[in-house]
Amino acid sequence: MSMIATLSHPKAGKPAAQYVYRDAEGQPVLVANRYVRGEGKFFLPYDVLTGAWSAPEHRPLYRLDHLVAANENRPVILVEGEKCADALAGLGFVATTTFGGAQAAHKADLSPLRGREVIIWPDKDEPGLKYAEGLALTLHRDFDTQPKIIPTSDQVLHKVTYPSGDGLDASLAYPKGWDAADAVAEGWTVGQIKKLAQLATPLAYAKASGEPQAAEPPANDSLFEDIEFWHTPDKRPFASIRREGHWESFALEGGAFKQLLAYAEYRSTGKTPPSARLEDMVRQMVGQALFEGPQRPAFLRIGKTAQGFALDLGTPDWSSVEVTPEGWQHRQAKEPRFRRSHGLAPLPIPVAGSADVGLLRDFVNVGSDADFQLVVGWLLGALRPDGPYPILVLSGEQGSAKSTTTKVLRSLVDPSTLETRSFPGDERDLVIAAQGAHVLAFDNLSRVKPAMADCLCRLSTGGGFATRKLHSDADEVLFQATRPIILNGIPDLAERADLADRAIILTLPTIPESARSFESDFWERFEAARPRILAGLLDAASHALAHSASVRLAERPRLADFARWVTAAEPALDWPEGAFLAAYQANRRESEAVAIDNNMVAALVLQLMQERREWRGTANELIQAIRSRFRAETESAETFPRKPNHFGSELRRVTPLLRRQGVTVEHLREAKERRRIIRLTLGLGEASLGYSLA
Structure with a gap:
């Protein structure tokens, strides 16, 4: 060990830091010597077995002795870089990496990961994602292991660091190359790292080519700050999503949600999902909403609350005004759940004390x-x-x-x-x-x-x-x-x-x-x-x-x-x-009065009843009585129905109107012949005072 500490490269000199790769028994095999020149860094490997300043052809995993000593049911976090592995190990995680980063991962002996639960934490950049995908493919193909890859989008990281949204600056972006060591240096807790690991998703594997496909759609809750699935009493599936500190609700089968989902995955993975995969994601969410989610109403513009109602202002922050018997206030709240149509436009924000x-x-x-x-x-x-x-x-x-x-x-x-x-x-x-x-x-x-x-x-x-x-x-x-x-x-x-x-x-x-x-x-x-x-x-x-x-x-x-x-x-x-x-x-x-003027049946019945207190007969007999009395007014079959069934339907329609004018309409059946009879009675209403077609 003293020999390793005194290593000095003939040209580069003494390293700034050393990372020792050991075999399963803990014996040194490879030393990764880190050098810093200005703002750049580089590594020079030292083969302990041969004493040469080069990396061995077959390389063990970093911290292999700790990995094999750990209980096999503990997950292994596979990171890019020894500094990241040591930072996670310092918090009690089983962590490892491969020597040489993304360019040399294929030379690492990955067999100790066979059958283990592996979570890959890539650096937050394109090479880091390729490193993770390559390792995932190799582990799946050669070692029957299906690792999961942690998403590193700003949106996901914000969700872990600001779970409630309080204090979140939506414009905050994590730098390119941000990694596990940065998370630990920033004070991430064990709980936060475990929460991020829970958001990891497996890679999709091509059946024929053996090349990795785009990652499986991230878990629903990794795409957004938070998401809830539910359905309405008439079985329409919805999702409520927390974005930028507020809640929004979408019909899952609507085009607006599909567009948002595609954009969210792009933000999370850097890739837009194919149409078929997007449809699969939506179908899965629809099932969750219909069969696992609670039932609740979806309101349009105005929704009931426990004490009154809320008015959706239609603004981008999805704020509303809650009205109660005590007054009203402008607020942001999850309840009641509002849905929005494409044509919905915003209301102004009212100001208390300015009412007129x-x-x-x-x-x-x-x-x-x-x-x-x-x-x-x-x-x-x-x-x-x-x-x-x-x-x-x-x-x-x-x-x-x-x-x-x-x-x-x-x-x-x-x-x-x-x-x-x-x-x-x-x-x-x-x-x-x-x-x-x-x-x-x-x-x-x-x-x-x-x-x-x-x-x-x-x-x-x-x-x-x-x-x-x-x-x-x-x-x-x-x-x-x-x-x-x-x-x-x-x-x-x-x-x-x-x-x-x-x-x-x-x-x-x-x-x-x-x-x-x-x-x-x-x-x-x-x-x-x-x-x-x-x-x-x-x-x-x-x-x-x-x-x-x-x-x-x-x-x-x-x-x-x-x-x-x-x-x-x-x-x-x-x-x-x-x-x-x-x-x-x-x-x-x-x-x-306007309705009577525009309805010939009502107008003529009222006129007919000015001449008597009561009329009784069938619908056909009433039609004939009116037509014989008002020939000119009943010439048009369009304004005055001739068939008894049509006439009876129209008479029933205007019955409330006639009643308020003093004429009561009753539909009876005679005891013996069971004929359908209409009985008109003039009471003490406005009609008894006189009604004229003029």
Whole structure:
């Protein structure tokens, strides 16, 4: 040993450091002499057996005597360089390396690693990764050992050093060549090193060529700071990922998650995964989410919390505003879990103490204070985590700012990169639109077809939709939700009684040319006011959460929960008590009048009942009675159904409307013949006071 300590190369002189390679019995075999010249370093080997300044052809592993003495169930960490092995051994790990680094690893005797659990810790650079892959291939091919390789991306190392994300500077990058010795010098603990080792993954091996393929996809939790798999009640798989100190949630089968996953692996390994492997990774995660993950709801823009609700601001840091009966606060939190569509746009960050809903009056073209209260009420209703929601119908001439008002209102609750859209052609397209937005805004409609009016009604007050999955005849996609809706157009859009029954219908006044604003100026002023308007809405929503349970309505209209919610918020808006309910009931009466005018069956039944207190007969007999009395009005089969079954369906649809006008409709069966009979009765309602088609 004294001879080794006094070694001096004839030209290079005495080394700066020496690393002795020993055989299994602990006898010296090779001395790696380290020299430093300026900023560079080099090694000169000394063969102890021959006394020559050269490396033997067959070289033992470094610290071999310690390796064979260790219990065989202990993992072996294989590093690049003696300094790294000694640093890990100093913490109690079984560690080794090969002499000559990446260029000479093939000359090392790796047989002592046969059957052992081997974890390779490469230097953080390209040569280090090639060294690790070459060793892994040799151990797998020649020694029936399948080692794992530790990932060394900044993201993985950050996860180990800052497990909670606290104090992490996302811009911090570990230097090229960073290794195990650096980790120990920086104060890494045994626990941190064990955690990093747990993130190691095996190499993929080519079956024919014998060349190493790219590493297997890193473990899911090594790609991100943290990841959780879960599924929704309707069995949609999701992942929640911690990135840069905050949580984000993604649908596993969506394109956005696949793009993120591919990028994360690139950051981790320096290589982009092939499409087939990416699909395999996603399928594995889907299985974990569906069969191992917990069940929880995925919210879009507004999510329920224990005390109230949270509003997703749509910002890159995934922050939200939590609203409770005590107030609201801007925060970052994992719960509730939000999902985001491609079209979701950010809301402004509201500032507490700056609230002023009254600023909105300058940006919506309404004709009266009552109409403004209805607009604000609709916005407050749209902030409820659950429906039902009224349908806001805006009509008016050209130049009445219908589209602008629609954009303004939507941008205060659920802004989108697609501010308004044309009306969908069928139920499937409507469901697709509803899956991607909390607020649906349809622009410049000419008419709502009966079938689509039924869909809007279900979407407004809650109902299920079922459609076939694309490219499948067997799989059925179920969708159940309620959504706030805005419709705008020149004509009356709520022609059908059931749609009008769920609507707030406003006719916007025409804006004189001299009073119109420049569009750029208008939106600049609105963007400045938007945070304060939103803060005012949040103040009102908090007040509604605190007091809605104690509100007692003198009348309970359709959508009574919505009416109670807005009524509870009146003090926060400085409205007189009962102001909203009065405006809402007046609007409903106007809507009913419009619905009657647009529905020939309702209008003619009311007119018929002005002449009698009761009418009784079959559907066919009622059709004949109306047609004989109002020939001109019933000429068109499109507006007045002739077939009894179609007429009966339409009569049932307008029954609630007729009841509020004083006409009760009953569908009976006669005792003997069991004929289906319709009975109309005139009570003490508005119809008894007189109704005219004119």
